[in-house]
Amino acid sequence: xxxxxxxxxxIQSWFSHAEATATEETLEDLPPEILIKLEKIxxxxxxxxxxxxxxxxxxLSSLKNWEADKFANRLVILASPISELSTLIPRxxxxxxxxxxxxxxxxxxxxxxxxxxxxTQKLKLAIDKAVSSSHQxxxxxxxxxxxxxxxxxxxxxxxxxxxxxxxxxxxxxxxxLGCNDWSWHFLDYACQINAYLETxxxxxxxxxxxxxxxxxxxxxxxxxxxxxxxxxxWQTLASSSEGKSEIATQIWLNSIKxxxxxxxxxxxxxxxxxxxxxxxxxxxxxxxxxxxILLHGAITRYSLALSLGEKxxxxxxxxxxxxxxxxxxxxxxxxxxxxxxxxKIKQELKQNNFLIGYELS
Amino acid sequence: xxxxxxxxxxxxxxxEELSEELITEITLEKILYAISAIALSYLLxxxxxxxxxxxxxxxxxxxRLLIKQSVPFWKGLVLIITISYLINLFLNLSGQNLLAxxxxxxxxxxxxxxxxxxxxxxxxxxxxxxxxxVGDRVKIDEHYGEVTDFGLRGIRLKTPDDDLITIPHSKIFxxxxxxxxxxxxxxxxxxxxxxxxxxxxxxxxxxxYQAAYSSKYTQLKLPIVVIVSEKSWGTHFKLRAYPMDARDxxxxxxxxxxxxxxxxxxxxxxxxxxxxxxELTDAD
Numbered sequence: 219x220x221x222x223x224x225x226x227x228x229i230q231s232w233f234s235h236a237e238a239t240a241t242e243e244t245l246e247d248l249p250p251e252i253l254i255k256l257e258k259i260x261x262x263x264x265x266x267x268x269x270x271x272x273x274x275x276x277x278l279s280s281l282k283n284w285e286a287d288k289f290a291n292r293l294v295i296l297a298s299p300i301s302e303l304s305t306l307i308p309r310x311x312x313x314x315x316x317x318x319x320x321x322x323x324x325x326x327x328x329x330x331x332x333x334x335x336x337x338t339q340k341l342k343l344a345i346d347k348a349v350s351s352s353h354q355x356x357x358x359x360x361x362x363x364x365x366x367x368x369x370x371x372x373x374x375x376x377x378x379x380x381x382x383x384x385x386x387x388x389x390x391x392x393x394x395l396g397c398n399d400w401s402w403h404f405l406d407y408a409c410q411i412n413a414y415l416e417t418x419x420x421x422x423x424x425x426x427x428x429x430x431x432x433x434x435x436x437x438x439x440x441x442x443x444x445x446x447x448x449x450x451x452w453q454t455l456a457s458s459s460e461g462k463s464e465i466a467t468q469i470w471l472n473s474i475k476x477x478x479x480x481x482x483x484x485x486x487x488x489x490x491x492x493x494x495x496x497x498x499x500x501x502x503x504x505x506x507x508x509x510x511i512l513l514h515g516a517i518t519r520y521s522l523a524l525s526l527g528e529k530x531x532x533x534x535x536x537x538x539x540x541x542x543x544x545x546x547x548x549x550x551x552x553x554x555x556x557x558x559x560x561x562k563i564k565q566e567l568k569q570n571n572f573l574i575g576y577e578l579s
Numbered sequence: 580x581x582x583x584x585x586x587x588x589x590x591x592x593x594x595e596e597l598s599e600e601l602i603t604e605i606t607l608e609k610i611l612y613a614i615s616a617i618a619l620s621y622l623l624x625x626x627x628x629x630x631x632x633x634x635x636x637x638x639x640x641x642x643r644l645l646i647k648q649s650v651p652f653w654k655g656l657v658l659i660i661t662i663s664y665l666i667n668l669f670l671n672l673s674g675q676n677l678l679a680x681x682x683x684x685x686x687x688x689x690x691x692x693x694x695x696x697x698x699x700x701x702x703x704x705x706x707x708x709x710x711x712x713v714g715d716r717v718k719i720d721e722h723y724g725e726v727t728d729f730g731l732r733g734i735r736l737k738t739p740d741d742d743l744i745t746i747p748h749s750k751i752f753x754x755x756x757x758x759x760x761x762x763x764x765x766x767x768x769x770x771x772x773x774x775x776x777x778x779x780x781x782x783x784x785x786x787x788y789q790a791a792y793s794s795k796y797t798q799l800k801l802p803i804v805v806i807v808s809e810k811s812w813g814t815h816f817k818l819r820a821y822p823m824d825a826r827d828x829x830x831x832x833x834x835x836x837x838x839x840x841x842x843x844x845x846x847x848x849x850x851x852x853x854x855x856x857x858e859l860t861d862a863d
Contacts, residue, residue, distance in 0.1 A: 370795070407800075408789075527837065527838055569639030570641065
């Protein structure tokens with residue numbers, strides 16, 4: 219049903235673009251400085267209520283089970299590779315409802331993938347340090363992004379194998395793990411992680427009303443004059459973003475255009491029908507790079523080269539092209555997929571026989 | 580013998596009797612129509628070959644083989660329509676004439692173009708039995724490669740060295756056809772490794788599994804297996820796994836070997852000491 223609506227809106231969006239060109243107005247993207255400011259404002263918004271409700275409910279219910287059965291000591295939250303679980307999970311942990319329980323983040327400062335064979339040793343040290351520094355008897359150990367602690371190379375997931383055994387054998391601690399669903403799918407083939415860490419909650423998809431409630435404070439402040447299209451706008455935004463807040467944010471930013479008209483002296487804002495940008499033609503090696511980035515979430519060039527089994531120099535040129543095409547982004551040496559391209563990249567990889575993530579529903 | 584010669588005589592006699600009724604009046608207009616039909620069908624056949632090859636390389640992998648496999652169907656359709664049109668144009672096909680004509684054609688082709696006819700018939704059999712499709716990776720005799728074209732008489736194989744080999748369909752009657760992927764995108768790739776008898780088998784198997792799971796080419800949805808066998812010269816390990824695209828076969832083998840050798844080097848594993856006494860065979 220969702221795909222049908224999406225198809226309908228895609229057709230509708232073609233006509234919408236045609237209408238814009240017919241009026242001889244020049245439409246321009248928002249200036250980069252405004253986009254950066256808006257992105258900062260959105261980042262400061264509280265997590266979408268549906269996300270926090272789902273995560274909190276899952277944590278409280280799992281803790282209750284842990285009270286009754288000490289071996290029910292784990293919960294995994296799965297989300298797509300573009301979801302920012304590393305910030306979402308800490309924001310959604312219900313600290314005020316956890317009495318006499320310490321919440322620790324042992325791996326928050328670790329960058330382990332540059333030396334994959336040392337991951338296990340460093341994980342052990344970090345856990346011992348975190349547990350010994352806590353004064354509470356009950357400890358919740360939070361790892362918001364499990365995908366940061368393995369690499370697709372020989373010995374690269376030994377740390378995960380050690381961790382899964384350790385979690386199962388330490389019923390005195392509760393483990394809250396977040397993971398990219400592409401990594402989870404891979405790890406399930408490589409080391410049967412599902413058989414050990416079986417309590418899984420998938421991050422829900424946001425409905426149009428939920429997206430509207432979440433984004434409206436920013437949306438209203440910037441688009442006061444243009445209200446007539448709104449119900450259809452939110453519907454289209456929800457379907458084209460596949461209910462994922464990170465994609466919706468980017469599409470929303472992309473749908474606000476500056477109208478430059480010769481008759482009017484000042485520029486006006488125009489709200490376009492939300493749509494996904496066209497994916498450029500990809501070569502076979504482009505696809506392998508994109509899949510590796512999606513598999514690992516944010517990753518440095520060096521670690522990416524290790525995952526692909528190539529020398530770093532061999533992939534530099536292609537990475538530059540992908541950055542230029544805006545398919546990937548670079549933040550503090552870490553490469554990641556541009557969320558607005560995620561739905562089409564996923565589709566492209568699926569059509570080309572690649573292993574993608576679990577279908578979240 | 581007398582019975583057979585009697586049939587030949589009957590056909591020949593019928594051929595003479597029916598020749599005037601069988602062939603319709605030949606006019607300049609009909610000849611022009613026939614030439615046009617042949618030119619059009621040739622153009623269509625060339626276009627089909629070009630379009631299917633071009634489009635199959637443009638679409639996602641999932642649809643590549645689907646498009647390639649449709650080539651024999653479209654070519655067959657064009658040929659049947661053209662031949663039917665030409666027959667209808669020049670021949671008067673009553674039931675009796677048809678019987679006489681097929682008999683005469685069968686005799687002529689049987690003697691003059693025996694091998695060619697066998698290959699064409701084998702081509703029709705190959706269409707239904709499907710020992711190979713366009714896009715499959717097959718081994719016939721000592722030739723291995725990807726089937727790039729399915730013609731009336733034979734197929735064309737593109738070998739890993741980029742040679743183009745034409746093999747008649749009639750080979751399906753006499754030779755074993757080894758097909759690696761049978762219409763699927765993935766084909767099993769076997770990579771061989773050899774070690775000294777004394778080396779730790781379990782550790783080697785673990786590395787080989789990890790090499791396969793970590794290769795970017797591996798189709799993880801399909802099984803990965805390591806087979807071990809003892810030989811007089813050492814221990815032989817076969818890593819069986821599937822790349823996501825059968826075309827990546829050799830680059831996949833290279834990737835698996837590179838990854839594994841790096842780990843084996845770190846472990847300091849010894850390779851077998853081969854002397855002139857021991858020779859590896861194809862089975863190894």
